[in-house]
Structure formats: structure tokens, C-alpha cells
Amino acid sequence: MPSVKIKKHAPENDMTPMVDLAFLILAFFMLATKFKPEDAADVKIPSSVSSDMVPDKDVFTVSVDKDGRAYVAMDNPEFRQVLIENLNKTRNLGLGNREMKAFIDAPSVGVPFAQLKSLLSMTPEQQKAVKQPGIPVNDSLGGELYYWVRDALVAYSGRKLNLCIKADNNTKYPAYKNVLNAFKKNDQNKFLLITAPEDAPVGTPLFVTRQKQVEKK
Amino acid sequence: MASIDTGGDSGGGHGNKPGVKKAKKLSTKVDMTPMVDLGFLLITFFIFTTTTALPTAMKLYLPKDVDKPEEQNKVKESGAFTILLGANDNVYYYEGLDPTQLKATNFKGIRDEILRKKKSTNPEDLVMIIKPSEEATYKNTVDILDEMTIAEIKRYAMVDISPDEYSLVKATEAANK
Numbered sequence: 318m319p320s321v322k323i324k325k326h327a328p329e330n331d332m333t334p335m336v337d338l339a340f341l342i343l344a345f346f347m348l349a350t351k352f353k354p355e356d357a358a359d360v361k362i363p364s365s366v367s368s369d370m371v372p373d374k375d376v377f378t379v380s381v382d383k384d385g386r387a388y389v390a391m392d393n394p395e396f397r398q399v400l401i402e403n404l405n406k407t408r409n410l411g412l413g414n415r416e417m418k419a420f421i422d423a424p425s426v427g428v429p430f431a432q433l434k435s436l437l438s439m440t441p442e443q444q445k446a447v448k449q450p451g452i453p454v455n456d457s458l459g460g461e462l463y464y465w466v467r468d469a470l471v472a473y474s475g476r477k478l479n480l481c482i483k484a485d486n487n488t489k490y491p492a493y494k495n496v497l498n499a500f501k502k503n504d505q506n507k508f509l510l511i512t513a514p515e516d517a518p519v520g521t522p523l524f525v526t527r528q529k530q531v532e533k534k
Numbered sequence: 535m536a537s538i539d540t541g542g543d544s545g546g547g548h549g550n551k552p553g554v555k556k557a558k559k560l561s562t563k564v565d566m567t568p569m570v571d572l573g574f575l576l577i578t579f580f581i582f583t584t585t586t587a588l589p590t591a592m593k594l595y596l597p598k599d600v601d602k603p604e605e606q607n608k609v610k611e612s613g614a615f616t617i618l619l620g621a622n623d624n625v626y627y628y629e630g631l632d633p634t635q636l637k638a639t640n641f642k643g644i645r646d647e648i649l650r651k652k653k654s655t656n657p658e659d660l661v662m663i664i665k666p667s668e669e670a671t672y673k674n675t676v677d678i679l680d681e682m683t684i685a686e687i688k689r690y691a692m693v694d695i696s697p698d699e700y701s702l703v704k705a706t707e708a709a710n711k
Contacts, residue, residue: 367680369590487673491668506595506598511591512589512676514589521649522686526686
């Protein structure tokens, strides 16, 4: 009897849809990813019900870690250059072009003016390794932070600069009150506190208002 | 494996004419495994690095420092509600202008008190005064400002604690230990 030969197929399955999907997801994540800017301060931010987004440009951020050390960061390199040139002149920092260039590339800075030159003459790797002592803000005038804020405002010269404060959960009140003072002495009374998002608790007036807004839409 | 149909065995219309040499058909299959490997590697990388919850910003408007007392805003006694932030997430509050009426609570209890005060007071008179003490943390301050947003309190102010109030808070803290 002639036996029927069954044609053997290799157990292949078509991967094309899976690959398509995988690359779609990859493309999504590539576009959606926004890399965290490096920060000298280790700050765990509290959460709030606020729904406003942090503006993504023209931001001047003062970070305060849990021991009250203050760090400044500014996002726009153009204005960072103006800021450091101003500071160099008004505070006699004695920075050369190399150090100023280093400041423009540095993510955030948290040293007293006296140590700024030595910090900026290090390579970025060395800067990361060194523990920055924070900008002095101890007195009621805002300490050296006052000058940072002043010259940042000068650099922006009337254009809108978003003043952000990013403090750690466990920062004590006097530490960030001094930071607020540094801003207030510059006649700045509007701030953005950077927080993590959180939902409004159920049953509260805010919750009711937000429900209504959703229903309207 | 993903494959591309070469159309080799079906639909070959022309017959095998003698003399015409048939070109040897090479497989057009490409091994996609390394590409897929790399794709998934990148996916994992981006999933881990992506920051899903973008930070939000809480607006804080502080009043200008006014030196002359006559320029400062007056608060009606019936509408004043003062919240003091103590150490270890403790919250103290009093109604009116008399600090000796101090009552102790915590962040869970203060919401009900705020809402109760809001209900029982004329909205135009209601002013919440927030006074963080030296032991209060930044989280406490943000939380209490958040409570203002949650309860939709329109008028509130953040001011420094007075020495009298501070000693009262200290005394209450010591008594509650």
C-alpha cells in the first residue's frame, strides 16, 4: 500500500505582527521619554492635588535637600551665560572663560561663592563626585542666594522667569523660609512649588468641582 | 520565523523550456532574531528610564512684606482660623484671635475642622492663617496648602509663628507626650 506522505512543515510562526507591535511600543517610549535632568541635590518631593504642569522652559529652580542645603539650576544655557558673567563681575569671583564655560555645562550648582572657582575648574565627573555644601542662605536677607536670584532676574531682564522651589519632604521650615526670603528681597512673590501629582480626596469640595468640570466636558 | 513569500512554487506561468537555464532562487528569508532582540532591549531601556508622572507645580503667592501695621489687612475675629504646624506632623488650630484656645489634631482631623469652619462662617470673613513652626517640615507646609485647595478656601496666608504661640505649641506637645 502506498503510504501517504505528509509534507513536513517546519514549526514556524509568523513573528511579523509581534515585531511590528514591539517597534511601535519602542517608538512610543522613545518619544515619550523625557530624561530627568541631573540634579546635585537628592530631593524627594511631596505630593499635592495641584494639576498645573511645571513649565518646561525659562525655569529657575532652587532645590533644597533635607539638610537645608540649597542648589540652583537654570534651564536656558544662553541666560546661564549672562547670569555667570554678571555674578563674576558683581561678586568678583575671578572666574576665567574656562570656568564660565563649565558653569554653562553644569546641571546645578550648590557651593558658596568662595568655592565656585574651584568647583568649576573640576571636570564634570569630579563635580559629580564632590559633595556640594549648598549655597549659604542662613541670614534673613537670603544670604548668597539673594545674588543668584538677583542676577538670574537681571539676565532675564523683565521677561517671564518661572521661579520654582523644589524641597525635600523633610526640609525644616526655617531652611525654606530663608529661600523664600531670598526671593522676597528681590520683590518676587510668586513661586511654583514642585510637587508630585495626587488625586483630590473623594467627597471634598475640590473633588466635587473637578467632577463637575469633567461632566461639563 | 518571519518570512517573505517568494512565490516560488505557485503561479510560475512559464513552462520549463529547454535551453533556458533557471536561475537558482536564493531564499529571501532574513533572520530577524537579532533585530527583535535589540528592539526589546531598547523597549526595556526606555520603559525603565521614562518618567511617567511628570511633576506638577503648586502656585504660591506670598504677600509683600509690609512694615506699617496700618497697611496690613485686618482679620475679623469670627472669620479667623489659625493653623499651627508643630513637630512630628502634629497640627494645632484655634478659632478667632485667642491662641490659648489651642486644640491639637493631625492632618487627618484638620480637614474636617477646615470644612466645618468653612460651612459655619460667612465666606467673606473667612481667613485661614497658616503658621509653620521651626520643627514643621516642607511636606507639612505643602500638605496644609493642599488642604486649602482641597477645601477651596479662597483667602489664606502663610506667616511666621509668634513666640507666644510657639511656646503654647511646645507646652501642648509636652502635655500630650
